[in-house]
Amino acid sequence: MKIRPLxxxxxxxxxxxxxxxxxxxxxxxxxxxxxxxxxxxxxxxxRFVDGQLRPLSVKAGDKVxxxxxxGSTIKIDGEELLILNESEIFGVxxx
Amino acid sequence: MKIRPLxxxxxxxxxxxxxxxxxxxxxxxxxxxxxxxxxxxxxxxxRFVDGQLRPLSVKAGDKVxxxxxxGSTIKIDGEELLILNESEIFGVxxx
Amino acid sequence: MKIRPLxxxxxxxxxxxxxxxxxxxxxxxxxxxxxxxxxxxxxxxxRFVDGQLRPLSVKAGDKVxxxxxxGSTIKIDGEELLILNESEIFGVxxx
Amino acid sequence: MKIRPLxxxxxxxxxxxxxxxxxxxxxxxxxxxxxxxxxxxxxxxxRFVDGQLRPLSVKAGDKVxxxxxxGSTIKIDGEELLILNESEIFGVxxx
Amino acid sequence: MKIRPLxxxxxxxxxxxxxxxxxxxxxxxxxxxxxxxxxxxxxxxxRFVDGQLRPLSVKAGDKVxxxxxxGSTIKIDGEELLILNESEIFGVxxx
Amino acid sequence: MKIRPLxxxxxxxxxxxxxxxxxxxxxxxxxxxxxxxxxxxxxxxxRFVDGQLRPLSVKAGDKVxxxxxxGSTIKIDGEELLILNESEIFGVxxx
Amino acid sequence: MKIRPLxxxxxxxxxxxxxxxxxxxxxxxxxxxxxxxxxxxxxxxxRFVDGQLRPLSVKAGDKVxxxxxxGSTIKIDGEELLILNESEIFGVxxx
Numbered sequence: 001m002k003i004r005p006l007x008x009x010x011x012x013x014x015x016x017x018x019x020x021x022x023x024x025x026x027x028x029x030x031x032x033x034x035x036x037x038x039x040x041x042x043x044x045x046x047r048f049v050d051g052q053l054r055p056l057s058v059k060a061g062d063k064v065x066x067x068x069x070x071g072s073t074i075k076i077d078g079e080e081l082l083i084l085n086e087s088e089i090f091g092v093x094x095x
Numbered sequence: 096m097k098i099r100p101l102x103x104x105x106x107x108x109x110x111x112x113x114x115x116x117x118x119x120x121x122x123x124x125x126x127x128x129x130x131x132x133x134x135x136x137x138x139x140x141x142r143f144v145d146g147q148l149r150p151l152s153v154k155a156g157d158k159v160x161x162x163x164x165x166g167s168t169i170k171i172d173g174e175e176l177l178i179l180n181e182s183e184i185f186g187v188x189x190x
Numbered sequence: 191m192k193i194r195p196l197x198x199x200x201x202x203x204x205x206x207x208x209x210x211x212x213x214x215x216x217x218x219x220x221x222x223x224x225x226x227x228x229x230x231x232x233x234x235x236x237r238f239v240d241g242q243l244r245p246l247s248v249k250a251g252d253k254v255x256x257x258x259x260x261g262s263t264i265k266i267d268g269e270e271l272l273i274l275n276e277s278e279i280f281g282v283x284x285x
Numbered sequence: 286m287k288i289r290p291l292x293x294x295x296x297x298x299x300x301x302x303x304x305x306x307x308x309x310x311x312x313x314x315x316x317x318x319x320x321x322x323x324x325x326x327x328x329x330x331x332r333f334v335d336g337q338l339r340p341l342s343v344k345a346g347d348k349v350x351x352x353x354x355x356g357s358t359i360k361i362d363g364e365e366l367l368i369l370n371e372s373e374i375f376g377v378x379x380x
Numbered sequence: 381m382k383i384r385p386l387x388x389x390x391x392x393x394x395x396x397x398x399x400x401x402x403x404x405x406x407x408x409x410x411x412x413x414x415x416x417x418x419x420x421x422x423x424x425x426x427r428f429v430d431g432q433l434r435p436l437s438v439k440a441g442d443k444v445x446x447x448x449x450x451g452s453t454i455k456i457d458g459e460e461l462l463i464l465n466e467s468e469i470f471g472v473x474x475x
Numbered sequence: 476m477k478i479r480p481l482x483x484x485x486x487x488x489x490x491x492x493x494x495x496x497x498x499x500x501x502x503x504x505x506x507x508x509x510x511x512x513x514x515x516x517x518x519x520x521x522r523f524v525d526g527q528l529r530p531l532s533v534k535a536g537d538k539v540x541x542x543x544x545x546g547s548t549i550k551i552d553g554e555e556l557l558i559l560n561e562s563e564i565f566g567v568x569x570x
Numbered sequence: 571m572k573i574r575p576l577x578x579x580x581x582x583x584x585x586x587x588x589x590x591x592x593x594x595x596x597x598x599x600x601x602x603x604x605x606x607x608x609x610x611x612x613x614x615x616x617r618f619v620d621g622q623l624r625p626l627s628v629k630a631g632d633k634v635x636x637x638x639x640x641g642s643t644i645k646i647d648g649e650e651l652l653i654l655n656e657s658e659i660f661g662v663x664x665x
Contacts, residue, residue, distance in 0.1 A: 003160060005186040006152050036644060044186070045152075050621040051145040057576050057615075065573060065653075067642050072162050074131060074185060083160075083185045090644060090653045091575040091614070098255060100281040101247050139281070140247075146240040167257050169226060169280060178255075178280045193350060195376040196342050234376070235342075241335040262352050264321060264375060273350075273375045288445060290471040291437050329471070330437075336430040357447050359416060359470060368445075368470045383540060385566040386532050424566070425532075431525040452542050454511060454565060463540075463565045478635060480661040481627050519661070520627075526620040547637050549606060549660060558635075558660045 001077050005044040010058060010089065012038035012071070012082045037065050037093065038082060056086050063093040096172050100139040105153060105184065107133035107166070107177045132160050132188065133177060151181050158188040191267050195234040200248060200279065202228035202261070202272045227255050227283065228272060246276050253283040286362050290329040295343060295374065297323035297356070297367045322350050322378065323367060341371050348378040381457050385424040390438060390469065392418035392451070392462045417445050417473065418462060436466050443473040476552050480519040485533060485564065487513035487546070487557045512540050512568065513557060531561050538568040571647050575614040580628060580659065582608035582641070582652045607635050607663065608652060626656050633663040 005011050015037045040062045046055040058064055071084035100106050110132045135157045141150040153159055166179035195201050205227045230252045236245040248254055261274035290296050300322045325347045331340040343349055356369035385391050395417045420442045426435040438444055451464035480486050490512045515537045521530040533539055546559035575581050585607045610632045616625040628634055641654035 002189050003186040004189055006181070006184055009185055011186070042186075048144055048149065049618055051147070052621070054618065065644055065646075072185070074160055076160075076188070086576070089576055090579055090642070091573040091581070091612075093646070094572050094574055097284050098281040099284055101276070101279055104280055106281065137281075143239055143244065146242070167280070169255055171255075171283070192379050193376040194379055196371070196374055199375055201376065232376075238334055238339065241337070262375070264350055266350075266378070287474050288471040289474055291466070291469055294470055296471070327471075333429055333434065336432070357470070359445055361445075361473070382569050383566040384569055386561070386564055389565055391566070422566075428524055428529065431527070452565070454540055456540075456568070477664050478661040479664055481656070481659055484660055486661070517661075523619055523624065526622070547660070549635055551635075551663070 003042055003074075003076055003081075003083075005042055005083065007044045008047040008056060008086045009044045010040055010056065010064075010084050010086055011042040011074075012064060012066070012084055013041050014038045014080075014082055015063075036068055037063060039063055041081060043086075058086065058089060058092060064089045065091055065093060098137055098169075098171055098176075098178075100137055100178065102139045103142040103151060103181045104139045105135055105151065105159075105179050105181055106137040106169075107159060107161070107179055108136050109133045109175075109177055110158075131163055132158060134158055136176060138181075153181065153184060153187060159184045160186055160188060193232055193264075193266055193271075193273075195232055195273065197234045198237040198246060198276045199234045200230055200246065200254075200274050200276055201232040201264075202254060202256070202274055203231050204228045204270075204272055205253075226258055227253060229253055231271060233276075248276065248279060248282060254279045255281055255283060288327055288359075288361055288366075288368075290327055290368065292329045293332040293341060293371045294329045295325055295341065295349075295369050295371055296327040296359075297349060297351070297369055298326050299323045299365075299367055300348075321353055322348060324348055326366060328371075343371065343374060343377060349374045350376055350378060383422055383454075383456055383461075383463075385422055385463065387424045388427040388436060388466045389424045390420055390436065390444075390464050390466055391422040391454075392444060392446070392464055393421050394418045394460075394462055395443075416448055417443060419443055421461060423466075438466065438469060438472060444469045445471055445473060478517055478549075478551055478556075478558075480517055480558065482519045483522040483531060483561045484519045485515055485531065485539075485559050485561055486517040486549075487539060487541070487559055488516050489513045489555075489557055490538075511543055512538060514538055516556060518561075533561065533564060533567060539564045540566055540568060573612055573644075573646055573651075573653075575612055575653065577614045578617040578626060578656045579614045580610055580626065580634075580654050580656055581612040581644075582634060582636070582654055583611050584608045584650075584652055585633075606638055607633060609633055611651060613656075628656065628659060628662060634659045635661055635663060 003011055015035045040058050040060050042060060043056045046053045066084060066089050070088040071082045074081055074083050098106055110130045135153050135155050137155060138151045141148045161179060161184050165183040166177045169176055169178050193201055205225045230248050230250050232250060233246045236243045256274060256279050260278040261272040264271055264273050288296055300320045325343050325345050327345060328341045331338045351369060351374050355373040356367040359366055359368050383391055395415045420438050420440050422440060423436045426433045446464060446469050450468040451462045454461055454463050478486055490510045515533050515535050517535060518531045521528045541559060541564050545563040546557045549556055549558050573581055585605045610628050610630050612630060613626045616623045636654060636659050640658040641652045644651055644653050
């Protein structure tokens with residue numbers, strides 16, 4: 001099953017969190033900071049601004065960075081995904 | 096009796112909730128998470144943006160996903176339905 | 191005495207509440223849920239959007255559905271009526 | 286002394302309150318509900334919307350209905366009047 | 381020293397408060413209601429609305445009426461004046 | 476080091492506060508009211524409104540008056556300056 | 571790894587804080603005020619305003635000044651950076 005996001009929404013898969021600190025301590029689930037990075041899975045068709053459809057500035061496969069509390073968590077086929085407005089995405093990681 | 100939603104409103108029938116956990120435990124009503132998915136029953140005629148009527152991006156029969164607290168519950172002929180603004184719908188489930 | 195609502199306002203007469211539960215218990219006034227349905231009594235002339243007067247999407251006689259806390263109660267000739275903005279009306283009941 | 290309201294403001298004289306209940310009990314001042322009706326005394330010249338001056342939809346002499354807490358009370362020559370934005374007026378009573 | 385208000389701002393000198401009640405009681409400073417009336421001392425050049433500069437609807441010398449808590453108090457050469465947005469002025473007293 | 480404010484921002488140097496009351500009492504720092512006046516040090520290039528760049532209505536050297544809590548304090552080369560939006564400036568003192 | 575900020579976002583590297591007071595006292599980490607200055611690392615492509623893309627008014631390498639609580643902290647390759655909207659930047663330091 002796939003999701004087609006509406007308008008300026010973006011579906012993101014959070015990146016795996018480091019479960020070991022630089023000093024080698026294994027972190028239990030609740031002590032881990034939620035990663036602020038993820039990979040774009042699907043994007044909406046864009047938004048109408050001043051009468052024109054503006055496509056989004058990210059695309060599927062982009063690695064994006066966003067705020068810790070951005071978006072809503074949804075479940076598709078048991079997998080947790082994040083759904084964001086494009087305006088909640090800070091930028092795209094490159095290189 | 097049918098409802099004709101106004102403007103950018105969408106009437107959705109929530110999907111049935113799983114009443115059994117993956118481990119086989121039967122959940123009582125209050126412990127069940129409200130499903131975030133539903134089927135579109137009826138849509139409004141769209142919204143005027145910059146002087147043009149824009150039809151909605153969902154249609155009757157679409158399976159949609161939305162936030163846990165989105166919309167208002169209404170009762171039509173005894174059946175509980177959800178009425179949402181299209182902007183509260185995250186996306187359409189496909190395939 | 192009649193009321194001519196201004197702009198996008200709609201005057202609605204709430205439908206009579208069921209005072210008996212399906213099981214036959216007569217409900218006292220305070221235990222009754224306010225009905226979310228009513229009949230349109232009068233409508234405003236519409237609203238200016240992008241320089242054009244847009245008439246409302248409901249008309250006198252329509253059965254409409256709205257949120258439990260929508261609108262303000264007014265009294266005309268001793269009768270309680272509800273005055274709503276059209277945007278507070280979810281949809282029109284048909285058939 | 287007269288007041289010329291600016292823009293979309295409307296000066297209203299509240300209607301006299303009933304000081305006797307239907308059952309004949311005389312109500313002291315503090316138990317009386319503020320009347321939601323009044324007569325328009327003066328109106329502003331209108332508001333600029335999309336570059337055009339739109340005159341108001343009420344005129345001096347109209348009996349109008351508004352919310353219990355709408356507007357600000359002003360005193361002109363010792364008389365208490367209410368000053369409202371036209372958007373706080375629900376409608377005009379006719380007939 | 382004079383003040384040239386910017387844009388849609390208006391400088392107002394509050395009218396002198398009555399320090400004696402109709403019954404002849406002299407009111408101490410703290411029991412006096414702040415007067416809601418004043419005289420316009422200076423006005424801004426207007427505001428750009430839809431690409432056009434709209435001059436204000438009040439002029440120096442006008443007696444205006446405003447809300448009790450409107451505006452900010454400023455001191456020019458030791459005199460207390462009130463600075464308001466034109467939108468905080470209810471109307472102009474005439475005659 | 477100089478600051479070039481962006482858009483509609485204005486850099487202001489607060490005027491020196493009176494440290495002696497009219498009666499000759501020397502005020503300690505914490506009892507002094509922050510002066511609401513200052514001199515414009517630098518201005519931004521203006522703001523786009525309806526597709527046109529509108530330059531600001533104040534210029535370097537102007538004595539301006541503003542609210543007690545307006546703006547943010549910044550430090551440039553050890554000197555405390557105030558940075559305001561032009562909309563926080565009430566007016567220009569002249570003569 | 572580099573970040574390409576979206577729209578009107580700006581990535582800034584905070585300037586090093588003074589860890590010694592003018593009087594020679596070494597400040598521990600928690601007593602140090604967060605510096606309000608930083609260097610622009612990357613900028614977004616601009617924002618659509620009235621149908622036109624407006625590029626930003628800062629560029630990579632600019633020394634900028636901003637409010638103490640502006641922006642969100644992100645981590646790229648272990649380095650803490652600040653991501654701001656251009657509107658949170660007060661101005662550019664020059665000379």
